[in-house]
Amino acid sequence: MxxxxxxxxxxxxxxxMIADEDTITGFLLAGVGNVDIRRKTxxxxxxxxxxxxxxxxxxxxxxxxxxxxIVLISQYVANMVRFVxxxxxxxVPAILEIPSKDHPYDPQHDSVLSRVKYxxxxxxxxxxxx
Amino acid sequence: MSGxxxxxxxxxxxxxxxxxxxxxxxxxxxxxxxKKKSDALTVQFRAILKKIVSTKESMGxxxxxxxxxxxxxxxxxxxNIKFTVIENVKTASLRVKSRTxxxxxxxxxxxxxxxESETKNELTGLARGGQQVQGCKVAYVKAIEVLxxxxxxxxxxxxxxxxxxxxxxxxxxxxxxxxxxxxxTITYIKGELDELEREDFFRLKxxxxxxxxxxxxxxxxxxxxxxxxxxxxLSLEKGIPITAAHDMLAI
Numbered sequence: 517m518x519x520x521x522x523x524x525x526x527x528x529x530x531x532x533m534i535a536d537e538d539t540i541t542g543f544l545l546a547g548v549g550n551v552d553i554r555r556k557t558x559x560x561x562x563x564x565x566x567x568x569x570x571x572x573x574x575x576x577x578x579x580x581x582x583x584x585x586i587v588l589i590s591q592y593v594a595n596m597v598r599f600v601x602x603x604x605x606x607x608v609p610a611i612l613e614i615p616s617k618d619h620p621y622d623p624q625h626d627s628v629l630s631r632v633k634y635x636x637x638x639x640x641x642x643x644x645x646x
Numbered sequence: 647m648s649g650x651x652x653x654x655x656x657x658x659x660x661x662x663x664x665x666x667x668x669x670x671x672x673x674x675x676x677x678x679x680x681k682k683k684s685d686a687l688t689v690q691f692r693a694i695l696k697k698i699v700s701t702k703e704s705m706g707x708x709x710x711x712x713x714x715x716x717x718x719x720x721x722x723x724x725x726n727i728k729f730t731v732i733e734n735v736k737t738a739s740l741r742v743k744s745r746t747x748x749x750x751x752x753x754x755x756x757x758x759x760x761x762e763s764e765t766k767n768e769l770t771g772l773a774r775g776g777q778q779v780q781g782c783k784v785a786y787v788k789a790i791e792v793l794x795x796x797x798x799x800x801x802x803x804x805x806x807x808x809x810x811x812x813x814x815x816x817x818x819x820x821x822x823x824x825x826x827x828x829x830x831t832i833t834y835i836k837g838e839l840d841e842l843e844r845e846d847f848f849r850l851k852x853x854x855x856x857x858x859x860x861x862x863x864x865x866x867x868x869x870x871x872x873x874x875x876x877x878x879x880l881s882l883e884k885g886i887p888i889t890a891a892h893d894m895l896a897i
Contacts, residue, residue, distance in 0.1 A: 528741040528760075531790070541728040542716045545779070546786035547761065549735035558738070585742040585757060586797040607804045608744070608755055610797040615706055617713040632698050632803070 529585025529609070532578035533559040534571060534593050536616050543588070558584065562593050572597050575604075584609045590616040653830035658838035666835065670828040677820040684813040686750040691806045694799055701796045708789045715785035719778040727779070738762075740787070742794060747802075752809040757798040759790055 531548045533540055540561050543549070550558045560566075560574040575597055578587045591613045594601045604611060656662045720727060739762050746753045873895065881891035 528743050528762075529757075530738055531740070531742055531759075531794075537728060538713065538716055541731050542712055542782060542786040543790070544731050544735055545716075545719075545783045546790055547739035547783075548790065549732075550738035551735050557735070561732075585744055586794065588793060605804065607801040607808075610757070610801045612793055612797050612800065614793065615709045617717075631807075632695055632702075635695060 530558045530583050531586045531588060532581070532584045532609070533588045534562060534574055534578070535559075535588065535590040535614065536593075536618070537561050537563060539590060539614070539616050562590065568596050572600055575600055579604060579606070579609055579611070581609075586610050586612060588612050588614050590614055592616060592618075652827050653834050654827060656831060656835070658835040660839065663832065663835045663839070666828055666831050670825065670832065673820055673824050673828060677817060677825065680813055680817045680820065683750050684810060684817055687752060687806055687810045687813060690749050691803075691810060694803050694806065698796070698799045698803060701792065701799060705789075705792050705796055708785075708792045712782070712785035712789045715778070715782040719782040722778045723776075740790060742797075749806075752806065754802045754805050755798065756802070757794050759794045761787075 530550050531543075533543055533548065535543075540559050544559070548559075558578070560571065562571060571593060575587070575589070578584050585608065587609050589601070589611060593616075594613050601611060601613075654666070656666065740759060741762060743758045743760055744755050745758065747756050748754075877888060877891040877895050880886075880894065881888045884891070886894075
């Protein structure tokens with residue numbers, strides 16, 4: 517239990533994003549975006565030209581940054597770097613897989629939700645959720 | 647003896663017995679407490695599980711609504727609104743604050759979102775589609791709200807999972823390692839003490855028998871001595887040799 521990362525409670529964290537252009541635009545409109553002095557953004561726009569390496573680097577960068585509290589990642593992007601997402605299991609920052617417009621949400625692929633479902637199946641409460 | 651290795655290496659004395667007994671009581675109490683903690687955490691865990699599933703489902707809805715709002719905004723305000731938005735990013739006005747919640751001694755991080763200042767995108771869509779842009783913004787803030795809630799649930803889920811695992815491990819360790827070991831030690835010490843007591847008893851008996859034999863021997867010696875003296879007396883009186891006197895007394 518001592519390994520748990522503790523964020524200072526008074527600090528304010530950012531919400532980082534790795535998603536397609538439309539999703540990013542929407543969240544930027546809500547005021548999530550942040551650009552620091554070195555022109556470093558807290559989001560990565562994934563389009564057809566983005567390589568898996570770039571996504572992987574961005575994911576690693578966001579998960580190790582001090583000021584990021586939540587990382588939103590589109591599910592289809594998460595599927596591209598599934599091995600990295602699955603191997604990450606720290607509580608802070610939290611990784612959230614979000615649906616994107618062109619790709620419907622599939623709960624089967626979500627690393628956390630699959631665990632939830634697994635636990636639920638043993639308790640047989642999930643029956644009415646389907 | 648079963649579980650010879652499963653006991654502590656102690657000197658079997660009454661003092662150590664007391665100490666070990668106290669430790670066993672402590673272990674039992676600790677076990678009960680940890681079990682309670684584990685139960686409390688599990689209850690919390692189940693509640694969070696249920697909440698996660700329902701929030702995940704509602705997230706799909708909210709995201710759909712916000713995507714639709716964005717499409718509306720794009721339709722009315724033109725495709726290039728997104729470039730305006732992306733170019734206008736400066737500092738985040740919508741941030742997340744984390745605080746900790748304490749459940750049965752486990753600190754769970756909770757996220758709250760808050761807006762620092764108004765977004766700077768006021769001029770976006772000024773020409774046309776301002777209403778849609780605002781609507782889109784509201785929809786996405788709502789989405790953020792759900793996502794932040796989901797994030798805190800998810801972190802709690804992971805933290806609690808970890809905490810429950812550790813607690814259960816401790817409970818099991820106390821139950822199946824520490825307590826049997828202490829119990830074995832207590833039986834061992836009791837056995838040894840009984841053994842010592844028996845040995846002591848035996849030794850006392852032995853000494854008693856030895857003393858009795860000694861007294862008997864002395865009595866015999868005294869008797870012989872008296873006989874001898876009587877024989878001597880007789881031999882002096884009658885003027886016969888001492889062996890003859892002996893024979894006379896023996897008849």
